Amino acid sequence: MRLQAENVACSRGGREIFAGLSFSVHDGEALMVTGRNGAGKSSLLRTIVGLVRLTEGEIRLEGGRAEASVAEQSHFVGHDDAIKPALSVRENLVFWTRYLGGAADVIAALEAVELAPLAALPAAYLSAGQKRRLSLARLVAIKRPLWLLDEPTTALDSVAQQRFSVLMQAHLRDGGLIVAAAHGPAGLEKPRELRLGPP
Amino acid sequence: MKSFAALLMRDVRLAVRVGGGALMGAMFFLIVVVMTPFAVGPNLRLLGLIGPAILWLGGELATLLALDRLFATDHEDGSLDLIRTGEIPLELAVAAKAVAHWLTTCLPLVVISPLLGLMLNVEARALGWVALTLLAGTPALTFIGLVGAALAVALRRGGLLLAILVLPLTIPVLIFGVAAANAAIAGPAPFGPPFTILCALSLASVVLGPVAAAAALRYAME
Numbered sequence: 001m002r003l004q005a006e007n008v009a010c011s012r013g014g015r016e017i018f019a020g021l022s023f024s025v026h027d028g029e030a031l032m033v034t035g036r037n038g039a040g041k042s043s044l045l046r047t048i049v050g051l052v053r054l055t056e057g058e059i060r061l062e063g064g065r066a067e068a069s070v071a072e073q074s075h076f077v078g079h080d081d082a083i084k085p086a087l088s089v090r091e092n093l094v095f096w097t098r099y100l101g102g103a104a105d106v107i108a109a110l111e112a113v114e115l116a117p118l119a120a121l122p123a124a125y126l127s128a129g130q131k132r133r134l135s136l137a138r139l140v141a142i143k144r145p146l147w148l149l150d151e152p153t154t155a156l157d158s159v160a161q162q163r164f165s166v167l168m169q170a171h172l173r174d175g176g177l178i179v180a181a182a183h184g185p186a187g188l189e190k191p192r193e194l195r196l197g198p199p
Numbered sequence: 200m201k202s203f204a205a206l207l208m209r210d211v212r213l214a215v216r217v218g219g220g221a222l223m224g225a226m227f228f229l230i231v232v233v234m235t236p237f238a239v240g241p242n243l244r245l246l247g248l249i250g251p252a253i254l255w256l257g258g259e260l261a262t263l264l265a266l267d268r269l270f271a272t273d274h275e276d277g278s279l280d281l282i283r284t285g286e287i288p289l290e291l292a293v294a295a296k297a298v299a300h301w302l303t304t305c306l307p308l309v310v311i312s313p314l315l316g317l318m319l320n321v322e323a324r325a326l327g328w329v330a331l332t333l334l335a336g337t338p339a340l341t342f343i344g345l346v347g348a349a350l351a352v353a354l355r356r357g358g359l360l361l362a363i364l365v366l367p368l369t370i371p372v373l374i375f376g377v378a379a380a381n382a383a384i385a386g387p388a389p390f391g392p393p394f395t396i397l398c399a400l401s402l403a404s405v406v407l408g409p410v411a412a413a414a415a416l417r418y419a420m421e
Binding site: 046068072074076078081086091098099100101 | 201202204205206208209212213216217275276277278280281282283284285286420421
């Protein structure tokens with residue numbers, strides 16, 4: 001499986017954010033997108049998943065399910081956690097697993113992010129870090145090959161970062177792909193780096 | 200289909216939880232109808248004449264009341280991004296949210312409308328017919344309003360814009376809804392033709408609304 005971007009360009013609000021960008025990510029490989037604030041890291045992730053239209057070029061996922069779009073084979077973790085405060089921790093995760101594709105062991109996924117004891121708690125009472133962990137539990141519960149992570153470790157403490165790093169390594173060993181926007185190493189071992197914007 | 204049901208169930212659940220919008224529309228409807236006799240005076244004949252119109256206007260405003268937050272909350276907390284990575288097209292996801300809105304906002308309205316009709320001196324034998332016109336017409340209101348809700352998704356004060364955009368488009372629904380209700384009460388015009396057109400408006404909106412709303416959302420989220 002291979003994520004292939006060819007000569008990709010993107011403009012938002014009439015301003016060109018990046019242009020002539022080409023890269024590829026193979027299975028088992030992580031690509032870290034770096035750059036200053038506003039360099040277009042988030043925009044690049046959003047173009048890959050199809051939330052923002054490309055002005056030029058093409059992005060495709062080769063070797064996946066032929067009939068499925070890149071979005072349907074990706075997990076997108078943005079700045080917001082997509083959690084409803086009125087629902088319990090468990091209900092939040094159950095909804096996303098059902099919506100994103102099928103049966104999943106929700107409790108096991110909650111255990112992977114150390115939230116199983118809080119399963120019945122309304123999500124309104126979670127801290128920022130716990131909300132982020134609940135959001136990441138989605139990645140464990142539903143198998144999708146491409147993970148698009150926009151600064152995934154924000155708000156996580158060092159223990160949680162460590163655990164998430166283990167989850168990412170396991171995903172890569174299973175032949176998954178990761179594209180992460182980050183300022184630090186983000187818990188990835190020797191990722192390839194794609195630098196956006198002026199050096 | 201599973202994704203559709205999951206989204207529908209989640210929205211229904213959110214609406215009936217604390218802070219959700221279910222029954223808010225029905226309460227608003229109740230207040231509008233209860234206040235009308237105070238405004239026009241205790242003339243029973245006059246109330247009976249304008250009764251169906253008040254029921255329909257109240258129903259229409261109540262439907263719009265909860266609509267402006269339909270996509271805005273999902274947009275703000277990032278859910279809308281994830282909804283777009285689902286395995287169903289955005290058009291279907293949008294339709295699921297609309298159905299949930301109709302079930303939690305419009306259906307209670309339809310259910311209490313016979314009771315409120317009594318307060319407005321609508322003839323007892325026509326109460327069921329008036330409720331039937333609301334049942335047939337409110338899907339059109341929801342699915343037309345859906346387009347406005349999608350356009351207003353990125354705006355802070357979307358509610359006002361929504362009303363300005365959507366209310367003019369719902370005038371045909373209002374005309375045929377009130378016409379059918381009046382025909383049921385007073386005659387002599389038959390109930391069938393306006394009611395059939397009302398149903399047609401609803402069916403057309405159910406088909407076209409999600410397509411237009413999904414297009415508006417894609418544009419608004421760029």
